[in-house]
Amino acid sequence: MFSIFTIILYILAVGLLIFSFLKDRKKTKMALKKAWKAFENILPQFLSILIIIGIMLAVLSPEIISKIIGQQSGWIGMVIASIIGSITLIPGFVAFPLASALLKSGAGILQTAVFVSTLMMVGIVTMPVEIKYFGKKATILRNTLAFIFSFVIAIVMGVVIK
Amino acid sequence: MKKLIKRYKFFIVLAVINSALVIIYPTIGQKSLNITWRNTLEMLSVLPPIFILLGLLDVWVQRETMIKLMGEKSGFVGVLLAFFLGSAAAGPLYAAFPVAGILLKKGSTFFNVLIFIGAWSTTKIPMLLFEASSMGWVFMISRFIIDIPVIVLIAYITEKFLNEKEKQYIYDNAVE
Incomplete structure (x- = not known):
């Protein structure tokens, strides 16, 4: 710890x-x-x-998350992974073992990368804190952009790693 | 007292919901209590130094200094500083916002604060090491390299979409 x-x-x-x-x-x-x-x-x-x-x-335990994301592939898998990643807030020491388990359980790089990126950058649960300091508009903007760019990051990573 | 209850209203509602869960769905309720307790301990272990540093920064660093370092005319140095400050952090993203508030109060630009938030969320050094050990170096390094322009882009676009009034509101909000 x-x-x-x-x-x-x-x-x-x-x-x-x-x-x-x-x-x-x-x-x-x-x-x-x-x-x-x-x-x-x-x-x-x-x-x-x-x-x-x-x-x-x-x-949504890590087991259930890995079941949901691990079985889905393609765009649907990416969308599900990104939604779960955006809502949840998991500390890094849980998130990365989970992500590596995802890869092993059959999820692709794209799904795993989008999950990791949204997990880190998009925080729906932490929005009240963010709004308190940045106001509504900036908070929503930042999170929306982070959500969109998580897909960009994942796609580029998919190309690089393959 | 009334004010206190008002501020903690949402928390009290959530605590009641969680207690209800313990009664209705003991397994989920108990598990959630355990996770909350563990996360609380983790939060309490990382937050004290962050807030102490925040307090010291507030008292010792003069506004003029911060403006020079991360303000309007700080240029590339300001961006770099924001990036390193965010990357050197430890702790969850929600702890970054109070720090961002102090940076704004002291005269850092909102753009640089967004870079700081971006770095804190994705390129924290402690987390990168952990990432490398569980995902492999290739995954970590490619994500790191791709993340840098993305952090800048998100900061740039967010800032461009805000008009002067909205930005002024954020700065004023930080000073209060």
């Missing part, structure tokens, strides 16, 4: 915090206050996302 990068992030944060404290106590206190405010500000949305992901992954 604690990857090496998270540890680096912690070392960086703590190091800079100490440095900041030595330079200016008042400013450091303010920084921590701002950090907490920024966190508390978005906490309701974060908590909601966590529950939605929980319910979704309980219904």
Whole structure:
């Protein structure tokens, strides 16, 4: 769970915090206050996302996802993979083993690539958070474009890898 | 208190739904609770340093500095910086938005913030290594190379579709 990068992030944060404290106590206190405010500000949305992901992954387990995508091929397979990828939000350490299982269970590169790309770039569940910072129009635009470009990415990958 | 309930209204509804699931469909409800708990722990493990860095950035980095680095006239350096900042991140995409908010508040352009979001979502270095180990290097590297122009294109098109008023709204929203 604690990857090496998270540890680096912690070392960086703590190091800079100490440095900041030595330079200016008042400013450091303010920084921590701002950090907490920024966190508390978005906490309701974060908590909601966590529950939605929980319910979704309980219904759409990795086994079921791989069954649905693995059996479908062609354009229909790509569309299904992209829709599942857009809605769900799966952490990388679950997503990639799942994607590699997809390939092994018979899904093509196109379906797998579109699944991975939409999974990363399109976030329907996280839209409320995004809207809070970017507004509705920019959020919908970004997600729609990411959805469309996921197909472009997949098709190019299909050509490159074959 | 009323305000608090209003803010957490949606979360409370979801918590009730999940509790109902536990009673009606125990297997799914229980499983969902387990997943939520695991994800909560994961979130709590990555978020503290991100938000501490965000707070420090807010206090120490002056607006003038950020404008120079990632603002209107930052040019290619700004884009590169946005890309590296996003790629060096750890943590889920939804944690990127509060950071994006601070970048906007400090004077980064919306285009650069979109590059940052694009990089955070697809070219995070920690994730790339993991991707290579489960999907193979060919898959990872081809996706990485194809993703770079796509990130720029998405940022470019999104920004072009927004008029000045809409962009101003985003900047004002970040300052509040």
